[in-house]
Each structure stands twice: as C-alpha cells, then as structure tokens.
Amino acid sequence: MSIFTSHTPELFRRTTVQVQNRGAENDSGAGTRDSTLIPDYVVNFIRGETPETVARRKQNGGNQGMRAVDITHQHRHQRSHMALLENANENENDARRAYDAQSNFTWSSTMTQLQQMLPWSNEKPGTRRRLMTGWRFGVFVNILLLIVVFITGFICAVYAGSKVPISTGEMDLFTGSCRVATSIDLGLHALINVFVMILIVGASYIFQVLSSPTRSEVSRAHDGKHWLEIGVPSVRNFGHIGKLRAGLAIALLTVAVATQIMYNSIIFTSQPEVSYNLIVVSESFFSGWVFSNTSSNNEGGLTRKEILELGNLASHNELTNLTTSECIGIFKGAFNTDFRNVLLVLDTLGSENSLVATAQAGIDGNKLQAGNDMSISINNNQLFFDGTPVGFCLAQHSETSEEICTVQLSIFLFVAVLALNLITLLIAASTLVLQRFEPLVTLGDAITSFLRDPDPTTRTNCLLTKQNLRTGMGGWGFSEGKYWTPKRDHMWFRSPSLVNWTVAGSWWLTSTGLVLAALAITVGSQPSSQPLSPFGVASPHTTYLLPLSASATIPAGALAVATAIPQILLAGLYFSTNALLTSYFLSRESSLYAILDDGAGRPLRVSADPEGRQTTSLYLTLPRPVSWALAVLFTSMGLVLSQAFFVVPLSPTDITQSPQQQHHVLGVGLSGVALVVLLAMLVILLLVILGMGFLKAPSAATCDGRAVGNPLVFEGGSCSAVISARCHRVPWEADVWKQRVGWGAVPEMPGAVISHATYSARSLTELDGTRRYA
Structure with a gap:
C-alpha cells in the first residue's frame, strides 16, 4: 500500500533502540545532542501500552495500533494511482522504512524528540482563554472600540439635548469668527472620520470572519465541485455558508457605509451673506x-x-x-x-x-x-x-471687521448615527456568541484542517491550480500526476482574481472621475487669478444655491446627507482595496512554506486555539502595519472629501429686515484645493497598489540554473480546493499540523514513477521539473 493513501495518524516505532545516524538531521537543538537513549519500556509506558498490546503489535508485524484492535483504514480501497504505477510494496512498514531512510530520520529519539512525536494535548482551552486569542480577541477589541465610540456619542447627544430641545433639529455649537469656526469644523470632522474608520475597519474585520467557511461547509462545496475563498473577505462564499452569517455580514457592511455617510453630515457651518x-x-x-x-x-x-x-x-x-x-x-x-x-x-x-x-x-x-x-x-x-x-x-x-459664522450640529442625524452604532455593536457581539462556529479564517486554519482530516475530493492532485478548476483539465478527480515547470517569477499582481481587480478598478475610476469632474467645474467657475477655491471654505464662485422655494422646505441636515453621498465611493474603495492587499499577503504567506533553505520549517498561524508550535495573531491575513497605513490613508481621504463637498447654509445679514423677513438659502459648496489633495491621494493609492503588485514572490525552485517560481503562490485568488490538494500528508506524521512545517517533495521509494508533495515537519526537497507529482 502506498504511503500516500492512508489517513491514519498513528505513530510507528521500532522495538529496538537504534543509535542515531550521525548524518541525520537533528532539529531538536544543541540541548538534545548529549541526551541518553530511552529504554523501550519507558517509551511504551509513556504511550500507554501494556505488555499485551506490545506483544500483539509484534505478532502483527507492527501494523497494529496502540489499541487492542486492528486498524482498518477508511480509504484503503482508494489506492493512489501513484502507488499502482510504481508497483509499490503493499507492506506499509517497507514504505515507512524507505521514507525514513531517504529522509535521514530514525524513530529512535531523545526525550525532546519523543515529546515532539507524541500527540499534543487535545484539551480545549477555556472560554476565557479562547476569548483572549485569535479572531475572537480581535472581535472583542473591535467591540471595545465600538463601545467607546458609542458612549462618546451618547454623552454628546445627552449634552446637546440638555441645551436645546431635540425637536429644534439643529444646535449651534459655536458662533464667532469664521476663521475660528472653520478650524472647529475641520477638527470635528477629523474626529468624526477617526470614529468612522474605527467602524469601517471593525466591520471589515468581522465581515471576513463571518464570511469565512467552516470545514463542513467547505466539504459540502467540494462534494458539489465548488470551491470557496479562505483567508480573504469574500462575497462568493455567501451561497455556501450559513444564511444567518451571510445576513449578518451583509447587514454589517450596509450599516457601516450608512454610518460613514451620516457621520459626515452631522456637522456643518453656516456662512453669512452681506x-x-x-x-x-x-x-x-x-x-x-x-x-x-x-x-x-x-x-x-x-x-x-x-x-x-x-x-x-x-x-x-x-x-x-x-x-x-x-x-x-x-x-x-x-x-x-x-x-x-x-x-x-x-x-x-x-x-x-x-x-x-x-x-x-x-x-x-x-x-x-x-x-x-x-x-x-x-x-x-x-x-x-x-x-x-x-x-x-x-x-x-463692509464695516464688519470680521465675518461671523456658526458651527451647527444636526441633532436628528446624530441620533440616527447612534442608532447605527448600536446596530453595529449588536452584530459584532452576536459574532462571539454563535454556537459551534469554527471558521477557517486564515491560511493556517485551512492547512490545519486539511492536514488533520485530508479532503478526499483533491487526493493525488497536489499541484492543482485554480485554472485547472476553471477549465476542467486536471481539476476535480484528476490523479495522473503533473509536472511543475515554472517559466517566470510570480508577481504579486497575479494573486488577486480578475473580479477583485475589476471591482477595485471600478471604485477607483468612479471616485477619480467624480473628483476630476468637480475640479473642472470649480476651476471653470473661479476667477483666473484664483483658479482654486480655498480648503473647506465656501467660495462665492463655487457655491451652487438651491431655489428659494427648495431652501424653504429642505432641512440643512438633509442636504448635508446628500453632499456626503460621495463617501460611499471611499467606503467601496476601502473594502475593495483591502481585499486586493489581503490577496497579496495571503499568497505571500503561503509561498514562504515552500522555502526550504533553512530546513527548520514555519509554524502554522491559526486564527484560534493554537496547538503545539502553532501561532496566532490579532490580524487575520493583512499584517497590522499595512492595515494601519491603509486606515490612516482612508481616514485622511474621508476628511478631505468632507471638506471638498459640503452644505452651505447662507444667513443674510440685512439690518433693514426682521429675522422673519430674511431668507435662509441653502447651497452646495466645492473646494478646489481639497479636490486637488483628494486627487493626489487617489493617485498615491493607485501607485502603491500597482507598485506592490510588481513585487516578486520568493523563488522556491531552480530552472536552468536560476531560482524561479514558487509552487505555493495563489494565481487568481484564494481557492479552498487548491489549499486542500496541497495538504495530503504522509500517514505516519501524527499531528504534523502542530509542528513547524514546510512544503515540498517527500522522499519516495526507489523506482517510484510519480512523486508526492505535501506539508511535512521532516526533510523535504524542491520539486523536480522532470518528475510528475500527485
């Protein structure tokens, strides 16, 4: 039987102690080099065996497990085509010994090595510990930030309600010098956009968690020959995940975008008209x-x-x-x-x-x-x-030495924003209380799951690609083996899917087109001596007034919401840009496991409940520095956009008329300087995304004497089937997902025609372009 067709995780050990090969690789550190050999009875005792089970195992040639029953492999009838082509010896011990010999590994070990061989504790961490690690802790942190934002807004709303009746609709926050009023307006909008970005980033984080599939959902999709996306925020998964989670994810994004619009509408400054x-x-x-x-x-x-x-x-x-x-x-x-x-x-x-x-x-x-x-x-x-x-x-x-402006707060909109904040908070909290929700959020989650329980739908197809699945050639059910001959280095821009690029490009082009159109209007309206209107200040030439009849019926807050609608473009651009960058770094993280230079392997980074040498982190796929830089950029863009499009309430100052006789007129103001700054930010964003796209993935193979290509990169986006195809481990590496692993070709028995590549904690080799792999 081929060593690649069994799913049993049992450990095999020879009954005699052997002296370790001097040339064998010792990854247990210098502290184990002088260790004494451990007698077999100690090993058997640690493993929980009795003299009867040891005797029975010897009688069965070592094929019997630690229990007093024979193990029948569930998938024994699904023999690998590779094993059939090679006429492999049916004796698993022969296959194991051949594997041991070629990987320079012996089953005699020091205490440290023995501890690495034995299964890690399967004890599940407590609720408190689970809440303080991984994606749950990330959601918990976002909930705390949402609570801070909500409480801050609630206190401000209560204070405003104590000063003026809510029925008045608007509250004057400051009346005085227009220069000071402009500074206050800018500062408040800066604080607002910080709050908005906390909500948007938190919504994006929780959305990725909610849209991530569980293993059972992936298995059902693979049974129907559908693949899902893992490690990236995904809309594609909605048809295959739980309806409740899909509904929560959609509601979360909708509320986040609505909050960004409403938040940027609550503050505006009235302009005097002489x-x-x-x-x-x-x-x-x-x-x-x-x-x-x-x-x-x-x-x-x-x-x-x-x-x-x-x-x-x-x-x-x-x-x-x-x-x-x-x-x-x-x-x-x-x-x-x-x-x-x-x-x-x-x-x-x-x-x-x-x-x-x-x-x-x-x-x-x-x-x-x-x-x-x-x-x-x-x-x-x-x-x-x-x-x-x-x-x-x-x-x-004018005799007035300085213009008088008023900074106003729309109380109605502020209350609406608080309601949206509360909805966001409830959705985030519900994510933590979902029962039996174990999503495959990170690449490490997926690798761990597929190594623990290999996926039968992608067996003997370790070089499966997304293109194979699209074309149907070499995709589902293929088992004849493939050659891997890279002809070029992998550029990062090939990692996202065409849909990702199309969506992000559409948001960017629409945003840039709007800015250019508005800039052309402002430049055409301004005097030639001053082609750009000032930053965030209403200019007589770039303020476009509503008719008096409309101004009399439309509240200033309603027009403020209309002028903040372009914030939708920034929200869409943020989510699509975040998805692009996440695809970049998902492919990069995967590619690092194919680098076998140091031979030490890498731990799997999981989103929850790390075991053994696994690690966990607050971030899901996009590293924190990149995520923070993106958040700062879009916070700045949101602030500049709020100063580029704004409502202008005009308050006539005719001393010959009573306040009842004066007409309050509303208009929409455009700022040429703010539009130029926003355009520059959009161009910088484009250059950064494209510049990162031309980075090269680390090479993991040689072709014509030079390093080129990497078999673990993602071409065209994340794919659960591709990940599962790479995770068919050799059967006697028990709990390999708990150790530091690499990905490469495993040593094969002599005379084998088709080889195999997978994740392993042992010695691996780079893929050979002259051999087939399955």
Whole structure:
C-alpha cells in the first residue's frame, strides 16, 4: 500500500533502540545532542501500552495500533494511482522504512524528540482563554472600540439635548469668527472620520470572519465541485455558508457605509451673506452734478446723506476701484461678504439726473439679484445696465471687521448615527456568541484542517491550480500526476482574481472621475487669478444655491446627507482595496512554506486555539502595519472629501429686515484645493497598489540554473480546493499540523514513477521539473 493513501495518524516505532545516524538531521537543538537513549519500556509506558498490546503489535508485524484492535483504514480501497504505477510494496512498514531512510530520520529519539512525536494535548482551552486569542480577541477589541465610540456619542447627544430641545433639529455649537469656526469644523470632522474608520475597519474585520467557511461547509462545496475563498473577505462564499452569517455580514457592511455617510453630515457651518446697496450713476455724478433720490430711481431707499457720503468718498479715492472682471465676479458669485456698497459707473454723462438707479442686492436662489426692476447683463466679458455699458465699478468695503459664522450640529442625524452604532455593536457581539462556529479564517486554519482530516475530493492532485478548476483539465478527480515547470517569477499582481481587480478598478475610476469632474467645474467657475477655491471654505464662485422655494422646505441636515453621498465611493474603495492587499499577503504567506533553505520549517498561524508550535495573531491575513497605513490613508481621504463637498447654509445679514423677513438659502459648496489633495491621494493609492503588485514572490525552485517560481503562490485568488490538494500528508506524521512545517517533495521509494508533495515537519526537497507529482 502506498504511503500516500492512508489517513491514519498513528505513530510507528521500532522495538529496538537504534543509535542515531550521525548524518541525520537533528532539529531538536544543541540541548538534545548529549541526551541518553530511552529504554523501550519507558517509551511504551509513556504511550500507554501494556505488555499485551506490545506483544500483539509484534505478532502483527507492527501494523497494529496502540489499541487492542486492528486498524482498518477508511480509504484503503482508494489506492493512489501513484502507488499502482510504481508497483509499490503493499507492506506499509517497507514504505515507512524507505521514507525514513531517504529522509535521514530514525524513530529512535531523545526525550525532546519523543515529546515532539507524541500527540499534543487535545484539551480545549477555556472560554476565557479562547476569548483572549485569535479572531475572537480581535472581535472583542473591535467591540471595545465600538463601545467607546458609542458612549462618546451618547454623552454628546445627552449634552446637546440638555441645551436645546431635540425637536429644534439643529444646535449651534459655536458662533464667532469664521476663521475660528472653520478650524472647529475641520477638527470635528477629523474626529468624526477617526470614529468612522474605527467602524469601517471593525466591520471589515468581522465581515471576513463571518464570511469565512467552516470545514463542513467547505466539504459540502467540494462534494458539489465548488470551491470557496479562505483567508480573504469574500462575497462568493455567501451561497455556501450559513444564511444567518451571510445576513449578518451583509447587514454589517450596509450599516457601516450608512454610518460613514451620516457621520459626515452631522456637522456643518453656516456662512453669512452681506446684503449690499447697488448704485448706478453716470460719470457726471463725480463732477458735482445734481441728482434726485426720488422713489422712482431710488428703490434701494438710500437717503440723500448716504448718497452724498459715497460721492465724497469717491472724490477722495477712498473707494475700491474694481476692474471689469472683478466687478463681473461680484455678480457671478452666489453671495457677497466683502462690500456694503457697489457703484456702477456708466459710460455716459447723463442729462438731468446723475443718479440713475439704486437697489438692495440680494439672493434670488441662483445668483445675486440687482433689485426688482434693475436689468444687469453680462456679454463678452462686458457688464451692461439696461443696455448701457458699465465703464468701471467702485466699492465700499463692509464695516464688519470680521465675518461671523456658526458651527451647527444636526441633532436628528446624530441620533440616527447612534442608532447605527448600536446596530453595529449588536452584530459584532452576536459574532462571539454563535454556537459551534469554527471558521477557517486564515491560511493556517485551512492547512490545519486539511492536514488533520485530508479532503478526499483533491487526493493525488497536489499541484492543482485554480485554472485547472476553471477549465476542467486536471481539476476535480484528476490523479495522473503533473509536472511543475515554472517559466517566470510570480508577481504579486497575479494573486488577486480578475473580479477583485475589476471591482477595485471600478471604485477607483468612479471616485477619480467624480473628483476630476468637480475640479473642472470649480476651476471653470473661479476667477483666473484664483483658479482654486480655498480648503473647506465656501467660495462665492463655487457655491451652487438651491431655489428659494427648495431652501424653504429642505432641512440643512438633509442636504448635508446628500453632499456626503460621495463617501460611499471611499467606503467601496476601502473594502475593495483591502481585499486586493489581503490577496497579496495571503499568497505571500503561503509561498514562504515552500522555502526550504533553512530546513527548520514555519509554524502554522491559526486564527484560534493554537496547538503545539502553532501561532496566532490579532490580524487575520493583512499584517497590522499595512492595515494601519491603509486606515490612516482612508481616514485622511474621508476628511478631505468632507471638506471638498459640503452644505452651505447662507444667513443674510440685512439690518433693514426682521429675522422673519430674511431668507435662509441653502447651497452646495466645492473646494478646489481639497479636490486637488483628494486627487493626489487617489493617485498615491493607485501607485502603491500597482507598485506592490510588481513585487516578486520568493523563488522556491531552480530552472536552468536560476531560482524561479514558487509552487505555493495563489494565481487568481484564494481557492479552498487548491489549499486542500496541497495538504495530503504522509500517514505516519501524527499531528504534523502542530509542528513547524514546510512544503515540498517527500522522499519516495526507489523506482517510484510519480512523486508526492505535501506539508511535512521532516526533510523535504524542491520539486523536480522532470518528475510528475500527485
């Protein structure tokens, strides 16, 4: 019987003590080199054998297990094609001895070696210990962070409710200098985006756990010739995992994205709009010509004293002389905050009255309005009043030394955010209480499971690839052996699937396209002297107002939610980028087991309940430094995006009108500087992803005298069938998954035609391009 067809994990030991071969590999350290030999009766006692079982084992040629019954291998009838082709000796002892001889391994050992041979304790760790290791501890940490975010928000909501009734909808957090208000707004949005990223990263972590299959789910999928994804966040698995977990995972992502939008909508800053007087005069006004301020030409209601004062200021050059483009810019802007009086000087001397018209300039919902009946037009970069060209403009600056802005909080949206935070917290907590949930989250989980209980659907196909499964050639049920002849090094960009690249590329292109379109609009709206509007501040030329009727019916918070919708693009881009990077590092982690230079092997990194030399970690597949860097980048991008698209509530400051008569207008503001910064971040993200994609996987084989290729990389994404095909261990390596392992060709019996490669704690060799492996 071939050594590769049995699944029994029993240990075999010769009944006589042998002196260890001097050339044999000793991986037990220097401390065991001087150890004394251990008598057989001590070994038998440690193994729990009695003289009767020892005698029975000797009578059966060593094939009887430690129990008083003969072991019948469950899959004995499924003989390996490799064994049939080689006419292998049916005696398992011969196969074992051949394996021992070629691997420089003897079954006599020191105490340290004996402890490595004997099964590790199968005692399950307690609930507290399980909660403090692996993915459970990672979920627990995320729950603690979610609790901190929720409690912080709850305290703020209670404080806000104590100051103003929740029914008012909005609360003024600060009223004062616009410069200070802008800084407060920026700081609050920075804190908000830190909270948002905690939620997004936590949701991504828990989503990967929930979407990871269990071994029974993988087995059912393989029985139906379907493969699942292990070690990466996966939507593909939803059709094969529990419906409850799939529903929780979908709900978690949906709530996380909704939270990102809502959180970036709760804070906004109202912008003052200065009402100003618009006076149209002829050039004779400055020569002392008479004027009349009767109601027919003085709809602005200026007194004779105010008009004379303007003429006096103009004669003393105390008014600001505006160029034609600057004057046009005032009328093209959505609001004015700089001037209280603007004089339009016509290119005509006039006949009887040098004061042509006055008006109160205000907002009509789209642009500044020059009075009820005042007709001002712009044609070919020339300003006209009632068909008469305007020669130049003079303006008087506002007396207000500093603009007054108000930072506001939408209480309704804040309460909605707290509700979403609570839902996220409940979903995260439910993950820990799922009964009998043992997901294969990491690569080490899958390898451990398949080494402990090999998958019969991928037997004798250790070089199975994802392409084999797609094409049907060399896939399910293939057992004739394959050659492995790498022709090129594996670049990281080949590790993710085409679907991963397509999804991530779509999110990136959509995000970049939106930023470019918005940037083109802002540059086209701004004056040529200042092509980019300031960072996070409403500019008259890049603020687009709603009609007055819409502003009267739409709450500022609702428009804030609409302006935060582009945050969906960042959320989608984060999840898809995280999936790409996870595929990169999953393939890298797998490839390291094929590096046999040091011969020491590597421990399996599992997501829970490590045994023997296994290790565990808080991260699942993506290393913490990479995950943190990605989180910092997207936190910054979320902050910049909140300053690039924002709601602009305008509060007119007309002292001649009561607050009830004043119109509060809403608009959407764009920041050119913020858009440029966001575009630069998107380009940096693209360059980093592509740059990492051209890294090479470590070579594990030689071709034409040079190192090239690695048999353990993933081409086209994670695949449970590929992993299981690599994990058909030799039968007498009991509990090999608890030791440091490598992956390579196991020593074969003389005359074998087809070889085998698997994970092993013993000596392995690189794959030979001239041999077939199954």
